[in-house]
Amino acid sequence: MEAAELLFNQVFRYFGIPEDIVSDRGPQFVSRVWRAFFTRLGVAVNLSSGYHPQTNGQTERKIQEISRYLHTFCHGHQDSWSQYLGWAEYAQNSLHQPSTGLTPFQCVLGYQPPLFPWSGEPSDVPAVDHWFRESERVWGSAHHQLQRALRRRRLTANRHRSDAPAY
Template sequence: MCPDTIRCVQSCSVCAMSTSPRQLPTGKLVPLPIPQRPWSHIGVDFVTDLPGSEGNTCILVVVDRFSKMCKFFPLRGLPTALETAEHLFQQLFHHFGLPEEIVSDRGPQFISHVWKAFFKLLGVSVNLSSGYHPQTNGQTERKIQELGGYLRAYCHEDQHSWSRFLPWAEYAQNSLHQDSASLTPFQCVLGYQPPLFPWTEEPSHVPAVDHWFRESVGLSSSPSPAGCSTTQE
């Protein structure tokens, strides 16, 4: 099944147009230290300037460097440094606790004194990627590329529908087997792969329900346009 799926993705014209090219960075590769537990070291970044979708125009992307688990949060606009920190508290840290380190690019939110002071009081180290070597936050950049490919593949007919597909993109990414651990991010963090839609296509005799299940099962079971697992860059 896996080889057939990979061949199908590799021969898919929509996937070919949606995915980003892969190119090795210049210079000496110095990988970040490997974390010892899930969600102790994270990368953050934004996807901006998206078509309006249910009032949202950007996405906050957070990646756990240990498990490669990712979280995608739709936002109504690009937040300030304080709003970004508050959002991480309200949507992420109450699930996994405070991280030891946050890596980001040099966006205005992350170089601000507010961002640095906020996390200094919490004892969280905040580090910035080099302008000449953005691969310091390479896992997050890779997830953003794969997210973009997924959304382009499914939203090419209606670019304003991406908010609706975002949860399925997150589920698909967190269900990919990682070469480094031979586990999915779900399995690495939760200890199991969350089951979804044990549906046998038996009709419910309620057309609206049947339509929802057919559509949702197709989205949740479709492979990522990347067609492969990810590793630390």
């Protein structure tokens, strides 16, 4: 029940209950509890093919991008990678996607939240100033690394493409 409760508390309460879910074949996703929970909600559960990551390719690509960022940024800081994950997600959700021309924030929320709404005025609390400086540094790095990944993906995808013939 733990995975289902987490999904409800962290996703469904913000975005609603979906018509279907695609998941891998992890033990929590093939359990009797999982199936009963989603059957009761009226949600179709689709399991990806084992050892076939292309089944859920879009998610796999995003995971690869975030993993590359974390690998690059956290080199030498492996014990604290989780503190950078939120900023990596924030940067990813702020990137314009070629397929829509919008950021994920714009698609989901209908607007782009301000990236750094705080003023540049220093605080009289050094720990607060340090947090904001570090946050800007981490976000900037995450954004830069994810843009690089997007450019690499675009170059790779376009490597074997040619312009359509004019008729």
